[in-house]
Amino acid sequence: MSPELTTQERDLLIELLSREMENLGPEIRHTDDREYRVELRERRQLVRDLLARLEHAEATT
Secondary structure: OOOOOOHHHHHHHHHHHHHHHHHHHHHHHHOOOHHHHHHHHHHHHHHHHHHHHHHHHHHHO
């Protein structure tokens, strides 16, 4: 089951996730902790996947 979002809500989520993507790259590059870097990369992939789903939902509506 996926929640129904208004266009405004979906746009906001896309904006917030896009900002998170921008912030993750430098954070990944600057961390010295290998485990933390792996966690950040996993988070970046999750954000990418969510963005793709939201953008796909936007294109189909």
